[in-house]
Amino acid sequence: MEKLRYLPGVTTLALDADACVGCGTCAVVCPHGAVRMQNGKARIADRDGCMECGACVQNCPTGAIRVTPGVGCAAYILKKWIKGKNAAAGGEVNCC
Amino acid sequence: MAFIKVSGLVGKLYVPDGRPPGSKKHPCRDCFGCQQCSDDRCSLCRNGTRAAAGRGYDGGKPMRDGKCNIDFASTVTVSEILPTVPQGNSSETCCGPPPAPASSPNERPGYRLLPFVAGFIHTPAGPVPRVATALAPADLIGVAAVRCGIGRNRRAIAPGLYAVGPACADSPVLVTANYKLTFDTLRRELSGVGAWVLVLDTRGVNVWCAAGKKLFSHDELALRVQRTGLERVVRHRRLILPQLAASGVSARQVKKKCGFEVVWGPVRASDIQTFLRNGMKAEAAMRRVTFTFGERLVLVPVELSFLPKPTAVILAALFLMSGIGGGIFSFDAAWARGLAAAAAYAAGVLAGAVATPVLLPWIPGRAFAVKGALTGTAVGGLLILLLRTGLHAAELPALLVLTAAVSSYLAMNFTGSTPFTSPSGVEKEMRRAIPLQAAAFLAFALAWVGSAFVG
Incomplete structure (x- = not known):
């Protein structure tokens, strides 16, 4: 995955280090190693590796980590622009 | 000789005196006489895999803690003794080719016995279908069709509890989506393992996409645990989830809603056996998504x-x-x-x-x-x-x-x-x-x- 990098500086990932209780779940569930544990606390190790899937947010017990989750799919986003969010959620697009 | 204890098997087994006539087709340990039935019938016991051939029914791979204690009345009642079905008179030559084989005792009116079901395990929560870990030609054709975009979104299997291999009350529970391709990918990686597979109703959508849509969710998981009566089937309270389900599942919510603890499994089904062997620990590489050539x-x-x-x-x-x-x-x-x-x-x-x-x-x-x-x-x-x-x-x-x-x-x-x-x-x-x-x-x-x- 090191060779495949997407646009830098776009992710909505944010971490409130003070609110982190160091459970480590975010680092376990992140599929890109964007969040890792360091000295008993979560740390954003590879911000641009984040694909905003939302796994960390879903499993953070204190809301210390935040991201606006979604699917990075042009066909879905285009459908959302044209038909609105609800219409885009179903039907044939070449992603989720 | 009469009833003896065979290690790895439940209860005692009747062993006849002397060597039974004829040879055995397979080296099954719970069998002392072979009627040379068709391989279709053998596969009911033997999970339909060649891998299982050498082992026979050994009561399951011991769990990591040393033993696989089976407390069900019987885990091997895969196909009750087949009733003697009148076969008709084979010398009657009218009306075309010979008839198809008699129906399986596992068939029920109004239901279809799917080809990947190798038998049933009787549990306190009812019979649980045990699925083969080898993909049949029909499964492979399905995979090829989906990969070509044919019927990609119409491949759901019934949600609920399934088993692979000699699952018992201490076997791990693996949770997955009800997309046929996902289910096939998982079960083909489970040869030689005794495990339960809890299939969620993700509307036939794969794990990651279903998690993104919140179809693979803690609510659905808790509901499915309750509906299947999982707490009566297994003694432990652990569920192994694919890591990519994490965007839809909050492990804390699962614990709160149904009392089961979530263990985050590897991203890929191909790492599941290593994960189980390593005491449910995944190395960093098993936690990363790849996108290879x-x-x-x-x-x-x-x-x-x-x-x-x-x-x-x-x-x-x-x-x-x-x-x-x-x-x-x-x-x-x-x-x-x-x-x-x-x-x-x-x-x-x-x-x-x-x-x-x-x-x-x-x-x-x-x-x-x-x-x-x-x-x-x-x-x-x-x-x-x-x-x-x-x-x-x-x-x-x-x-x-x-x-x-x-x-x-x-x-x-x-x-x-x-x-x-x-x-x-x-x-x-x-x-x-x-x-x-x-x-x-x-x-x-x-x-x-x-x-x-x-x-």
Whole structure:
């Protein structure tokens, strides 16, 4: 995955280090190693590796980590622009 | 001799005195006489796999803590003794070929016994279908069809509890989605393992996409645990979830709603056996999503399967545009120039939906629209070198623009098939790329029609 990098500086990932209780779940569930544990606390190790899937947010017990989750799919986003969010959620697009 | 204890088997087994007549077809340890039945019947006990052949029924692989204590009345009542079915008189030669074999005792009126079910395990929560870990030809044809985009969204299996191998009350519970391909991918990795597979109702959507849609969710998981009576089937209170379900499942909510603890399993089913062997620990590599050459290559047919409908419209438009000229409309021109335009479109498809996905890491640029435009320019350049003799000077750059724009658009659409593009990033590139792609199509249209009047 090191060779495949997407646009830098776009992710909505944010971490409130003070609110982190160091459970480590975010680092376990992140599929890109964007969040890792360091000295008993979560740390954003590879911000641009984040694909905003939302796994960390879903499993953070204190809301210390935040991201606006979604699917990075042009066909879905285009459908959302044209038909609105609800219409885009179903039907044939070449992603989720 | 009479009833003896055989290690690894429940209860005692009747062992006849002396050597039973004839040889055994398989070295099953709970069997001392063989009637040489068909392999179909043997597969009911033997999980339908060749891998299991040498072992016979050994009561399951011991768990990591040393033993697999079985407290069900019987775990091997896979097919109760088959009733003696009247077979008819084989010497009757009327009415065509011999009849099909008698129905399985596991069949129920109104239900269909699916071919991947090898038998049933009777548990306190009722019979649980035990599935084969080897894929049958029909399963493989299904996989191939889906990979070509045929019936991709109509492959759901019934949600609920399944088992693989000699599952017992201490066997791990693996949770998955009810997309047939997902289920097949998991079960083929479980040969030789005794485990329960809890299939959620994700409406036939794969794990990651279902988690994103909150179909693979803690609510659905808790509901499914309750509906299946899982707490009566297993003694432990642990569920192994695929890591990619984490975007839809909060482990804390699962614990709160149904009392089961979530253990995050590896990303890929192919790592599940290593994960179980290592005491449910996943190495860093098992936690990372990959997007290898092979993983990209298998996506190409599905990318292409989206194209027939838009292609028909685009080709019609291209042939129509090609006919417009000084004489209002020329069918000869529509055909001759239309073919050139269609070739440029095809080059764009080849560049954007085949070359860009496959060569992804080696194409410069980060934005997929840029990668697609570059690939499109390269492929389009080759095409106009081939076509240059028959065409007008103004037509060649127009075709190049068409190929690059088609390729850029298709490459941008490939973002939805990758496991690393963020929605923020895709939206950003779309805001910039779509106006440029639209401008390119317009420029092509003007140049293409315009050159017919000039030429």
